[in-house]
């Protein structure tokens with residue numbers, strides 16, 4: 001059996017201690033024991049999100065949380081500004097269209113962050129827009145959008161800011177309340193180092209007012225029903241019990257080490273990996289790079305998909321390629337999940353070797369040495 005590593009931006013590596021907890025005998029979800037766990041998880045989610053608002057938990061992938069944010073907040077025929085700078089920005093627009101919400105798209109060059117002045121201009125031209133949909137971190141391009149500025153901009157307006165932070169919450173400092181992020185969506189299988197299957201959504205007072213008048217069709221994903229269930233220390237429907245038990249473990253560990261340590265961990269892996277990539281003579285794709293992933297441009301003459309394939313099939317290492325128009329042009333190494341310095345050394349060494357095999361010679365150890373220097377603080 002081959003030793004395997006997973007360093008793709010979701011699903012990510014899960015700590016063995018967490019996997020073992022999730023394998024314990026099933027607990028009934030309407031029991032005092034489970035209610036106590038839910039209450040603890042909800043409190044710790046607020047800490048992670050840096051919010052005083054409730055964080056709703058649904059059993060779905062992250063996209064379920066995105067869809068729920070459209071169907072619970074908007075109404076038929078509403079206009080919404082959508083920042084489209086990658087695969088996930090496109091998803092916001094697709095969900096809006098699926099439900100009869102009219103997206104006003106701001107198309108941003110893939111690899112670049114949206115200019116807040118452009119959002120301001122579009123909002124001024126569309127004063128009736130009910131929401132702005134954006135990614136905190138667009139995982140397909142590795143770009144961080146300036147959601148803090150957008151939050152400030154929307155504070156004095158009626159429109160709400162809905163942030164897909166599936167690869168941002170728990171990665172870097174994202175201040176939900178302080179920055180005025182009305183709705184923040186995340187999922188279990190990225191920075192929370194859990195298997196896929198949970199979506200979490202925080203909802204501000206301003207957003208709750210919109211939820212109360214929303215008339216889009218919804219059933220399972222119902223914010224108001226979930227809020228009522230929270231008051232009773234339960235969930236509206238059967239929750240993903242095992243995943244919530246895993247989430248409890250992860251959040252307790254985060255709480256113990258503190259948010260700063262969590263952010264520093266991702267920064268460290270990211271800084272070292274980026275230094276390694278540049279030392280190999282490769283270019284970073286993102287103009288506003290994040291601590292969640294490193295996005296690498298495939299050098300001339302190399303197809304990024306071949307790098308991904310050699311790593312997976314020959315070395316047992318899963319990284320990610322590019323999506324849509326970036327397929328073949330980039331490859332991506334995740335810093336999310338149960339990872340340490342040594343995993344990044346493995347990823348860099350593997351990329352060095354794969355590039356050599358593909359005819360793009362890299363001095364063996366060049367990337368690894370640069371990463372080692374960052375890790376050693378030299």
Ligand SMILES: *Cc1c(COP(=O)(O)O)cnc(C)c1O
Nearest residue numbers: 061062063088137139166167187
């Ligand atoms: C992974 C991801 C999603 C989608 O999540 P699924 O869990 O695959 O539904 C949405 N947005 C961003 C930014 C992501 O990274």
